[in-house]
Amino acid sequence: MTAAPEEVGYRARRVRRLGVPPRTRDVRIVHELDGILDDVHPSELLRTGSELWERWLHHPAFVAPDVLLGLDAGGILPTVAVALASRVPYRLAWKLDLDLPAKHRFTEPHARRTEVFTYGDLAGAKVLIVDDEITTGRTLANLAKLLLGRGVEVTGVACLVEDTDGDARGLLESLGVPVCTLTRL
Numbered sequence: 001m002t003a004a005p006e007e008v009g010y011r012a013r014r015v016r017r018l019g020v021p022p023r024t025r026d027v028r029i030v031h032e033l034d035g036i037l038d039d040v041h042p043s044e045l046l047r048t049g050s051e052l053w054e055r056w057l058h059h060p061a062f063v064a065p066d067v068l069l070g071l072d073a074g075g076i077l078p079t080v081a082v083a084l085a086s087r088v089p090y091r092l093a094w095k096l097d098l099d100l101p102a103k104h105r106f107t108e109p110h111a112r113r114t115e116v117f118t119y120g121d122l123a124g125a126k127v128l129i130v131d132d133e134i135t136t137g138r139t140l141a142n143l144a145k146l147l148l149g150r151g152v153e154v155t156g157v158a159c160l161v162e163d164t165d166g167d168a169r170g171l172l173e174s175l176g177v178p179v180c181t182l183t184r185l
Contacts, residue, residue, distance in 0.1 A: 049081025061178035065128035074132035123151035137168025
């Protein structure tokens with residue numbers, strides 16, 4: 001009789017970033033969907049999105065969202081993956097300042113380019129924020145505060161990786177925003 005294989009879970013690790021300016025985070029979380037270390041097969045995108053969506057479905061604070069809101073760069077693929085798995089439509093917040101109505105700005109404090117924008121009116125919508133990783137939670141807290149102040153119900157934050165070196169979970173939960181992740185470092 002052979003033992004069942006040990007469940008590995010979603011793989012991620014911290015990697016030191018080189019040549020970053022002061023006040024910029026010097027660590028990058030490298031994970032399975034970012035395509036940095038390995039090819040990403042499309043089936044892995046759907047599998048990962050399904051897994052994160054299932055985690056959210058079974059989260060004690062689960063509320064069905066009307067829309068997913070992902071963040072520019074790292075949050076795009078996880079958002080698309082969860083949208084495919086859940087069939088919930090998505091929007092993306094971008095680091096592009098465009099001449100469009102209903103533009104709202106928030107900040108990503110430790111990034112080279114700190115300004116991020118959402119577009120369109122989400123007032124009254126139930127929004128699940130999706131991103132690739134969360135460390136300090138300040139960017140997602142800034143986004144959550146912006147949305148809450150605009151009449152949006154932020155149902156939660158779903159991330160692939162939670163880096164527990166920061167107190168992201170505590171910060172977001174202090175705002176009434178539950179956190180759901182696939183793995184913790």
